[in-house]
Amino acid sequence: LKFSFGLMTMLMLAAVSAYKSAAVSAHKNVLLIIVDDLRPEVHAYNESFMITPSIDRLKKSGVTFQRAYCQQAICGPTRNSFLSGRRPQRTKAWNFINHFREAGPDWVSFPELFRDNGFVTLATGKTFHPGLPPHWDSPRSWSQEEPYYFAPNAYPKCREWPRSLVCPTNESLAVFSDWLDMNRTRTQLHHYGRGDKPFFLVFGAHRPHLPWHVPRQFWDAYPATEEVSLPSNETAPAGMPPIAFTYECDGLTTMTAFETSAPIPFPNASSALPHNMTRSLRKGYYAAVSFTDYLIGELLDALDELNLRKDTIVALIGDHGWQLGEHNIWGKHTNFELATRVPLIISAPDLIPADVVSTALVESVDLYPTVASLAGLQPPSDLDGVDLSPLFRSSGSDLARKNAAFSEYPRCPAKLRTPWDDTTSCVRTNRADFTAMGYSVRTDIWRYTVWLHWDGTHLQGDFSRPPIGVELYAHRGDQEADMDAYENANVAGNPANQATLDAMYQIARQHWDGKGREELERVLEIDALGPAPDRWIDPRLQFEAWD
Numbered sequence: 242l243k244f245s246f247g248l249m250t251m252l253m254l255a256a257v258s259a260y261k262s263a264a265v266s267a268h269k270n271v272l273l274i275i276v277d278d279l280r281p282e283v284h285a286y287n288e289s290f291m292i293t294p295s296i297d298r299l300k301k302s303g304v305t306f307q308r309a310y311c312q313q314a315i316c317g318p319t320r321n322s323f324l325s326g327r328r329p330q331r332t333k334a335w336n337f338i339n340h341f342r343e344a345g346p347d348w349v350s351f352p353e354l355f356r357d358n359g360f361v362t363l364a365t366g367k368t369f370h371p372g373l374p375p376h377w378d379s380p381r382s383w384s385q386e387e388p389y390y391f392a393p394n395a396y397p398k399c400r401e402w403p404r405s406l407v408c409p410t411n412e413s414l415a416v417f418s419d420w421l422d423m424n425r426t427r428t429q430l431h432h433y434g435r436g437d438k439p440f441f442l443v444f445g446a447h448r449p450h451l452p453w454h455v456p457r458q459f460w461d462a463y464p465a466t467e468e469v470s471l472p473s474n475e476t477a478p479a480g481m482p483p484i485a486f487t488y489e490c491d492g493l494t495t496m497t498a499f500e501t502s503a504p505i506p507f508p509n510a511s512s513a514l515p516h517n518m519t520r521s522l523r524k525g526y527y528a529a530v531s532f533t534d535y536l537i538g539e540l541l542d543a544l545d546e547l548n549l550r551k552d553t554i555v556a557l558i559g560d561h562g563w564q565l566g567e568h569n570i571w572g573k574h575t576n577f578e579l580a581t582r583v584p585l586i587i588s589a590p591d592l593i594p595a596d597v598v599s600t601a602l603v604e605s606v607d608l609y610p611t612v613a614s615l616a617g618l619q620p621p622s623d624l625d626g627v628d629l630s631p632l633f634r635s636s637g638s639d640l641a642r643k644n645a646a647f648s649e650y651p652r653c654p655a656k657l658r659t660p661w662d663d664t665t666s667c668v669r670t671n672r673a674d675f676t677a678m679g680y681s682v683r684t685d686i687w688r689y690t691v692w693l694h695w696d697g698t699h700l701q702g703d704f705s706r707p708p709i710g711v712e713l714y715a716h717r718g719d720q721e722a723d724m725d726a727y728e729n730a731n732v733a734g735n736p737a738n739q740a741t742l743d744a745m746y747q748i749a750r751q752h753w754d755g756k757g758r759e760e761l762e763r764v765l766e767i768d769a770l771g772p773a774p775d776r777w778i779d780p781r782l783q784f785e786a787w788d
Contacts (some may be wrong), residue, residue: 269589269616270434270553271355271441272426272540276533277316277367277450278573279559280724281307281584283530287722292462292531295538296586299557301596302550303588304633307721310646310683311605314561314573314580315666316450317370319605323558324351324369324382326609326624328647331757333700333764335651335675337668340373342381343767344760349621351609352382355441358618361433365390366422366445387429392421395447397454404497406452407525409460417456419446423536430543439616444540446533449563451491453525459535460528469520469527472566473725477508480731482710484652484677484692489664490572498522506569507661513569523565551590554615558608559583567725574650574666576681576690578714578728581648582721589615593633601632602643602683645684647752651695652677657709673697673768677709680749686717688728689745700761704754713738713745 283293285300286307312322313329321334325341325348332341341348349357356362362384369377377389395418399408414420426444433440448455463469477486486508490496494505496514498521506512513519537557544550564570564579573580583605587593592615606626613620614628632642653670654663657677667675680702681690690712693702713733719726732738 268358268360268439268618269592270439270549271360271612271616272430272544272553272555273441273443273612274537274540274555274557275320275368275443275445276557276559276584277445277447278561278563279449279530279533279584280562280579281309281559281582281721282724283534283584285586286584291527292459293534295534295541296557296584298538298541299555299586299588302590303555303586303595304593304597304599306585306587306603306629307598307600308646308683309558309583309585309603309605310581310648311559311561311583312648313650314575314648315650315668316367316560317373317668319560320368320370321373323560323605323608323626326351326606326621326626328606328625329649330701330753331625331760333672333757333760334373335649335667335672336670337370337373338670339672339764340375342374342378344757344764346763348623350378350382351612352441352443353378354609354613354618354620355616356382356384360384360439360441361386361436362441363387363389363429363433364443364445365425365429366392366419367395367447368443368445386433390422390425392418392425394418396450396452399452399454402497402499404502405499406496407498407521408452408454409457409525409528410454411457414456417454417532419448419533419536422446423539427540427543430540430547430549434547434549444536446536448533449526449529453522453529455525455528455532459531460524462531463524463527466517466520466524469524471516471519471523472568474729475506475513475519475566475569476510477568477570478712478714478729478731480734481508481712482692482731483508484654484657484660484710485575485577485679485690485712486568486660487570487572487574487666488661489574489666492665492668494664496522496571498525505571506566508569510569514566514571519566522571526563526565554587554589554592554612556588556608556612557584557586558605559585560605565724568728576648576650576679576712578683578688578716579724581681581683587611587615587629593630597633599632601629602646602685603629604643604646645682645748645752648681648683649753650679650681651675652679652692671768672700672764678702680753682745682748682752683716684745684748686715686719687741687745688712688714688716689742689749691746691749699755700764701753701755701757704750711742713742
């Protein structure tokens with residue numbers, strides 16, 4: 242009897258184990274590609290001059306979201322947002338000091354959900370911003386089969402032109418950190434793609450983040466520099482409140498292209514960079530995008546070679562946009578369309594249609610619940626994003642539709658009347674000490690941004706005080722095919738738009754005012770302990786303006 246009972250127990254345990262193994266193996270694998278500073282100026286987004294065949298290839302196998310928006314246009318906070326699934330108003334992470342684990346110590350992050358469900362979760366390159374959370378959120382987010390891999394020299398100096406932000410070079414591919422990171426991800430695909438567990442692998446590409454240090458072949462692939470187009474509007478939007486402008490580029494106040502330097506432009510057109518510089522800088526950005534596209538192609542090739550493509554969800558996202566001289570702005574750190582709009586492509590064979598373009602308003606924070614759902618997992622109930630996959634199913638197609646997308650950005654000048662004194666974009670300012678917060682609402686035909694005095698006690702913009710500035714930009718007829726065509730005139734001062742202004746203000750207030758109270762209590766306890774210690778920063782990050 243004892244033998245029979247023991248044998249029965251063993252058989253039952255074996256059956257349960259086999260069931261769990263089968264359940265895990267039935268899930269889709271995931272390859273997530275996060276690209277730093279990538280604006281949706283690629284061939285897949287109807288920018289025909291761009292050389293991005295790999296992203297084109299991904300587009301043909303999935304859904305391209307034409308109107309996707311990040312929640313804050315700077316690396317650390319946006320990654321804390323979409324990799325935790327919560328908006329900045331809940332993460333309370335708007336700078337390079339704080340991170341989401343302070344506000345939500347028990348939150349299940351995007352990769353952590355997959356790790357908890359039996360996936361191998363590994364990453365290379367820039368996923369979370371270095372140090373936010375500390376140690377790439379290991380071991381919480383990553384399954385520890387291998388240590389997190391971050392290749393050296395991610396932000397190199399240019400040898401030929403030491404101060405230049407543009408640096409085409411004949412160095413071998415193995416010199417470039419992005420190639421090394423990609424190669425490690427490719428090796429992981431070969432190893433874990435043959436395993437008995439599904440995988441969740443992340444490749445975080447640095448380029449096209451500054452500096453645009455790339456293999457020369459990608460620079461040479463574009464026309465001669467003098468043929469590169471210039472921005473159509475090298476001036477700030479007419480009627481823009483000065484607080485809306487950014488007076489730096491990734492912390493730099495001087496731009497250098499090869500041997501030519503110039504100060505960062507101000508809103509007026511007369512301060513625009515010399516056109517030879519502008520063309521060189523734009524070509525450098527385009528070359529960096531094409532380099533990253535090549536690396537993406539290497540990973541897609543590996544999936545095909547391993548016969549893993551049909552079993553793997555591939556998602557591509559830019560962490561935020563970038564302005565290449567449009568509005569006289571270089572960089573992100575604003576609430577404008579070009580800073581907040583991001584490329585987002587999701588390919589899931591047999592689950593969602595291929596070669597489809599969606600014009601629905603979506604947000605970066607939707608990535609987590611969407612990929613989790615497609616992979617067969619139940620995302621946490623307290624995420625701020627929504628599962629977008631119902632947009633492509635016959636039933637429930639309205640569940641994921643949004644009337645608006647939301648972004649925000651703080652400002653930290655010592656005096657509001659001289660906002661150009663703020664050249665740090667608040668990255669090293671304690672969150673209680675911000676000066677202002679800009680809340681931006683993007684609807685189908687409008688972008689509305691209200692700049693409010695900062696309430697450091699409640700860590701939000703103060704809706705009880707008159708705004709510092711208000712912006713309203715018309716987007717009627719915008720097909721998102723022209724980087725210069727919109728947001729060139731602030732029409733908030735037009736009396737005919739008062740009803741729109743009132744309605745948009747109410748949307749903003751409903752979305753932000755008093756939200757994130759539970760998280761507020763947690764972070765205030767942390768802040769009461771005094772200044773945070775220096776965050777762990779990888780010593781290999783040597784570029785002075787990395788964000």
